[in-house]
Each structure stands twice: as structure tokens, then as C-alpha cells.
Amino acid sequence: MNAHDASNDALELFATCPKSFEPLLANELGALSTPGVRPLRGQVAFTGQLADAYRVCLWSRLASRVVLVLSHVDAHDADALYEGLSAIAWEEHLGQGATLAVDAHGTNAEFRSTQFVALRSKDAIVDRLLAKRGSRPNVNAARPDVRVAVRVSHGRATVGIDLSGAPLFRRGYESPSGSRRVPMAPLRADYAAALLAEGGWYRQVRQRHAALVSAFAGAGSVVVEAAAQLLDRAPGLLHAPWGFAGWLGHDEATWNGLMDEAQARAEAARMELEEGRRSLSLVAMDTRPGAESAARQLLRAAGMDVPVSFVRQGVVPHPADTRKALLVCDLSWLRADEVAQQARALATCSGLTSAGYDCAVALTANATLDVALGASPAETLPVFMGREPATIRSYDGAALSGERPVVELPSRTGGAPVRVPVLLPASEQFARRLAKIAKARARWARHEDVSCYRVYDADLPDYAVTIDLFEGSELMPTRHGRGRWLSVYEYAAPHDVDATLARERLLDALAIAPVALGVEPQDVFVRVRTKGRGGAQYANEGTGVRERPKRPGPARRPGNVPLPVGAHLIDEGGLTFEVNFASRLDCGIFLDHRETRALLREMAKGTKGSRCFLNLFAYTGTATCYAADGGCRHTTTVDMSAPSLSWARRNMERNGFTGPEHEYVRTDVIRWIGEQRHTKNRWDLVFCDVPTFSNSKGMRGSWDVQRDHVELLIGLSRLLTRDGVAVFSCNLRSFRPDVDALAKAGVAIEDITQETIPEDFARNPKVHHCYLVRRA
Numbered sequence: 210m211n212a213h214d215a216s217n218d219a220l221e222l223f224a225t226c227p228k229s230f231e232p233l234l235a236n237e238l239g240a241l242s243t244p245g246v247r248p249l250r251g252q253v254a255f256t257g258q259l260a261d262a263y264r265v266c267l268w269s270r271l272a273s274r275v276v277l278v279l280s281h282v283d284a285h286d287a288d289a290l291y292e293g294l295s296a297i298a299w300e301e302h303l304g305q306g307a308t309l310a311v312d313a314h315g316t317n318a319e320f321r322s323t324q325f326v327a328l329r330s331k332d333a334i335v336d337r338l339l340a341k342r343g344s345r346p347n348v349n350a351a352r353p354d355v356r357v358a359v360r361v362s363h364g365r366a367t368v369g370i371d372l373s374g375a376p377l378f379r380r381g382y383e384s385p386s387g388s389r390r391v392p393m394a395p396l397r398a399d400y401a402a403a404l405l406a407e408g409g410w411y412r413q414v415r416q417r418h419a420a421l422v423s424a425f426a427g428a429g430s431v432v433v434e435a436a437a438q439l440l441d442r443a444p445g446l447l448h449a450p451w452g453f454a455g456w457l458g459h460d461e462a463t464w465n466g467l468m469d470e471a472q473a474r475a476e477a478a479r480m481e482l483e484e485g486r487r488s489l490s491l492v493a494m495d496t497r498p499g500a501e502s503a504a505r506q507l508l509r510a511a512g513m514d515v516p517v518s519f520v521r522q523g524v525v526p527h528p529a530d531t532r533k534a535l536l537v538c539d540l541s542w543l544r545a546d547e548v549a550q551q552a553r554a555l556a557t558c559s560g561l562t563s564a565g566y567d568c569a570v571a572l573t574a575n576a577t578l579d580v581a582l583g584a585s586p587a588e589t590l591p592v593f594m595g596r597e598p599a600t601i602r603s604y605d606g607a608a609l610s611g612e613r614p615v616v617e618l619p620s621r622t623g624g625a626p627v628r629v630p631v632l633l634p635a636s637e638q639f640a641r642r643l644a645k646i647a648k649a650r651a652r653w654a655r656h657e658d659v660s661c662y663r664v665y666d667a668d669l670p671d672y673a674v675t676i677d678l679f680e681g682s683e684l685m686p687t688r689h690g691r692g693r694w695l696s697v698y699e700y701a702a703p704h705d706v707d708a709t710l711a712r713e714r715l716l717d718a719l720a721i722a723p724v725a726l727g728v729e730p731q732d733v734f735v736r737v738r739t740k741g742r743g744g745a746q747y748a749n750e751g752t753g754v755r756e757r758p759k760r761p762g763p764a765r766r767p768g769n770v771p772l773p774v775g776a777h778l779i780d781e782g783g784l785t786f787e788v789n790f791a792s793r794l795d796c797g798i799f800l801d802h803r804e805t806r807a808l809l810r811e812m813a814k815g816t817k818g819s820r821c822f823l824n825l826f827a828y829t830g831t832a833t834c835y836a837a838d839g840g841c842r843h844t845t846t847v848d849m850s851a852p853s854l855s856w857a858r859r860n861m862e863r864n865g866f867t868g869p870e871h872e873y874v875r876t877d878v879i880r881w882i883g884e885q886r887h888t889k890n891r892w893d894l895v896f897c898d899v900p901t902f903s904n905s906k907g908m909r910g911s912w913d914v915q916r917d918h919v920e921l922l923i924g925l926s927r928l929l930t931r932d933g934v935a936v937f938s939c940n941l942r943s944f945r946p947d948v949d950a951l952a953k954a955g956v957a958i959e960d961i962t963q964e965t966i967p968e969d970f971a972r973n974p975k976v977h978h979c980y981l982v983r984r985a
Contacts, residue, residue, distance in 0.1 A: 355452070784835065
């Protein structure tokens, strides 16, 4: 084929697309009057002239690339592939000095690497041009003048020119990848277009009035694509660079004619909208911070001057005739571990169905949305988001008109009750229970001057979660306000409980709890606790490092201590502590030890002599702060984790405890105790909150509290001064100290668990065990 005569020939072409988009793309190409459309796997083949190929490039919303086929060659081995590509007249396609790139796809028994296919193909093209012209073309993988596509399947390879250049789903209005100006990543334009195609938006835009309600609008992609179709804007108007621009077969006159036609159509549609002959209602509902900003930025970049009602929370202003509106939900941004966000999103989608719609379509990773909408999909289309499977689910509008379960919660401002859509009717009992406990617990907390406490502790067996409320420190600047956060732990459901039902209960709990406790959903953090032996959460790093503080300079005020990204400040007992709900299993403070820490402070006040305090398995050093606040002049904080010790140092400095008299030791605690027994170092007060089990690589062997506690407590007793005392704690529910063995070793142990259980943990008196240990 002579490239310069390509516009007059019947060409073989294909358009690639994401997996499962083939039928949608075939329908779209048919609507563009494209001849010879045949859906294949991952692509749709078609025939026609160059104008047809250009029209697909300009108008297809679902295609990724458009390839002009030059030849089908033998690919049973590397030599055959080389010979086949060498026979193509590349001098008719690449101009003198033009740059080249080869994109290879597919493998077979001979070619197991697409990189090798691309390399062998490039060699054939370059050698042909060197023989014909005496010069080799340069390779430019990023922005070549001509991009060659080689697709291997079985023993054959299809070779062609990529006419699209950049992928067609890059419309030209997106911000550069990684741009800091983008509040959140938008849904890819072809996926937004697929959602609209499945929902029949093309039928809506043919009517005088079109209406769309978009829940989580792909950070603007859905509304941009919807508005573009109504305004008859070709998706390729802003696209660049085009792959055909540097190709010798390019027909500029044909292309310019199509561009002029597209501009005229867009202008005519704009005039119809301005003159009121057509109308558009766009409502975007998104609870994520920054979503509206991202969507408006995308609309501006696309040049879409259309009115959009953005709603972050509350009642959605439905279009006047919702029975003719399309509801689109994009939940592809949710990760599997983002349970709190998933609960909020499902509740939002469920609340949107009450008015009824002509149709609804959603992009989601699982079938939980079916429960939220109270309907089974009329059609599902399996797709992939990156490497993760997902589905595009279409629902008939009539199926969405049924009433969904809703629970009512008392308004925290004294107004009308707040209605929260849920998945299960039984969640009403959980809502009533939580609201009642929250009210009583808040009254108790005000009386006791406690700002961080447990609200709910698996009070209902079916809703097996704990909910802890944290309120921000009074030291936080007023311009930021005092934050409120929820830390939710889910106990793993027994094997005889249906996993889907357990998940739905958790999602309902996470939809109800923020409303009942006055916390923003994005400030809810969820963890799952299993029935494993646990307890090794501190042992992450190496051993044997003693961290001595730098020589003190001018004293720093507590408020000047740097706060790591994602961390917050809370108050307890007149002290301020750093918490972080996203970085670890535990947030940095164990609320069940609130009374234990207070006890340590009172015991510290009674110490005499050197007034030395030792904190073992210290975690973030909260007990060290209490002891220092009680008057201990020298503290030693020991843990295996370097991040924990840095955290402990910040907690101490933030409360004003600095200087060389406070040391931090990073090491294996068990081994360190044995070493210290052979020194003269002794302490008046010791706190040892041990893990239940640990087999950290930094330890010698493993640690089991029931098996090994006698040896540990004997070692602890030998580190005490004559009148010293140790507070020993563990959270193994079945723990029983070996009193007889300890007595034989001269160690006295006294159970004080009862007086160290805070009132908000009274339902679970075995949350920890606590003992006083002395030398007999």
C-alpha cells in the first residue's frame, strides 16, 4: 500500500479498548457510521477510508488507540518476524529524519517478552530504512513522529501505524500526572464514558431536557463527559499529540475538514443551550473533601461552561423530573481496606434512590451496592481498574423505588432526628444502643474531665466492634479547631457467621457511628482484630542501640515540638500526647491504662532518694510522661522500636521533660533486663506492660507471657531499689501468675487489676491484668 494513496483505499483498521468494552465500542462505532465493525478481544476491527479512521480518532469516547493495519506477518520465530517487517515499505511511512517508536503487545511460545518483540521489530524497520536511504531513524519512545504497533497472536503478528498518538482517553483537559494542583485523581475518561453509555445517556441527550445525578462523580470526569455529549463536543478536540501528524500518509485536508465540522457542531449545540431550546440538569454529590474543587477544575480545563449543583452532604436537589434522570455512581476509588469510607459512600448512594430514577449505573468493586440500593442489577459488565476486577452494574429505575432501611438518630443540635440509610433493618437496634450509651458516656466524661474514652464495646454480640472517641487537645490552635476522631476495631467474626452479613453489619455501624458521635466520616479509622496471639506490635526494628539525648540547648516550649504528618494531639490527665490513627495498629495510647498511668503518677510522688523510673516495652512513652509529671527526676524508656522511641521522646518534650536525665534505649527488653542485673543500676519505680507474644527477629527466640513471666518478674525484682515497686501488666485474658514459683524466688506479687479498669472499660474487666511486684 502506498501511504500517499491511503485516503482512496479501503483500509483495515482496529480500535483498542479496555477488556469488556468491546460491545460498547462496537455500538459507538456503528453510531459513527463506521463500516465493517467487528468486535474482537480487546479491540474492535473496522474498515473504511482514512476519513473513517480520523472520525473514530476524533469522536470515539471509548477507544484507547486507533491503528491502521499495514500487514500481517509470520511470527513463529524472531527471524520470520524480522523478515516480515523488513518487507514493508517503511520509507513510504516515515519521512527523512522522522523519529520512531515500536509498541509491542502479546506473546506466543517463541516470544515470551514484548520487549524482545519491540526490539526485533525496531531492528527490521531501521535496517530497511538504512538500506533504502543510507541513514538510520532515531528512536524516541516518549513522543515519536511515528509509532508502530506490533501485536503478536499465536504464530502471526499484526503490524500497523498508531494514528492516535497519546491514548484517546487522554482528552487534553487533564492536569499533568502527579500535579500538586489536582485535589484527587479523576476517573479515566473512557471509564466515565462507559458508565454513561451503559446508563443510556446518549438517549437522554437527544431529548429536549437531560438530567443527571452523579454520586462520587469520578472527581469530575463523569460530569465533564456528560456535558460534552450534550454539547456535542468531540472528545478529541483538545487531544494532542496525534500519531498521524508525523506519518507520510496523513491527509491534512481531510482532517481539517473533520475538525471544522466538529467545531461547528459544538457551536450549534452551545447556541441551543443558551437559547433555551435544550436544557441540562447536572447534580454532583460527593462527600470527599476536595471533590468539588477537583470537578470544577476539570470542567474549567475542558472549557465546559455548564451549571452544576455540587452537594457534599444533606438533601440532594434532584432534577424536577427524576423519573427521567440518570443516576451514576463511581465507587472505583474505594480500596478494600477503606471500610469507613465505603460505609459513607454506600449510605450516600442508598439515600439517593428514594425519589426514583429512569436508570442507575455504577462502577464498583463488589456487589454490596446492590444491598444499599435494594435492587439486583439488570446487567453487569466485568471490567478491570488497573489489575483489580470491578463491575459496571446497571439497574432499572423501577427497581430502585422501594423503601430502603433507615435509622433515626437524635440530632446533636436539638433539631429534627437525623435519618441514616443502612443495609440491614436490624441495625436500628445498634443505632438505639449506641445513641443511649454515647449520651451516658459523654455525661460521665464531662464529670471526670476525660476527653478520650471508649463509647461502645461489642455491647451487641452481632455488632462486634469497639468504638473509641478521641477529642483534640486544647493546645491546638483555634484556627484549626479541636478535632474529633473515632478509632473502630472490629473483632473477626467466627467461622459460622456469614462473611457478607458480618461485613454489612460493620458497614452499617460505620455509617451510624459518625452521626451519633458527631465525627466527620473521614475522621473514622477502622482496624480488624483477629484471635491471633498478637502482642508483637512494638518489635519492628533492630536491637542494642542506646539513644542518648543531645546536649540541651535553650528549653523549647511544648508547643514547638514538630508534629508528624497525619498525627494529632490529645489531652489526658493534664498532659498532652501525640496520636496517629493511620500509621499503626494502635494509635499511640492505650485508653484502658488511663487509671494505671494515674496510679503511676501517684506512686512517683511517693518515691524517695534518686527517684528513678524505668519504662519497659515503653511503646510511645505515655507512662514515662506520667512518672516524670509525678516527680521522677531520672527516667529510662526502653523499647525495641526506633519509631516508638522517637514518638516517646516527642511526647516527653511536648510536656516539658527534656535533658540528659531522660534516656531512651532501643534494644531487646528481655535481654536488656538480664544485662542490667549485673550492673549497679537500680530503679525506684518500674512499669512493664508486656506483649502477649512476640517472635521479633530482634529477640533471642520467642516470648510468651504465660510461659516466660516468672523469669521476667524475677529479673524485674532484682532491678528494684530496696523500697522499689514494679507495676506489671499484660492483656492475655487467661493469664494466671505462678505465685508459688515467684514466692520461692523471693518475689511478692499483688493483684490490683480491679482498681486499674476504667469505668468505660467496665464491660470488659479482663481487658488487662495488673499487678504490683516487690522484692519479698
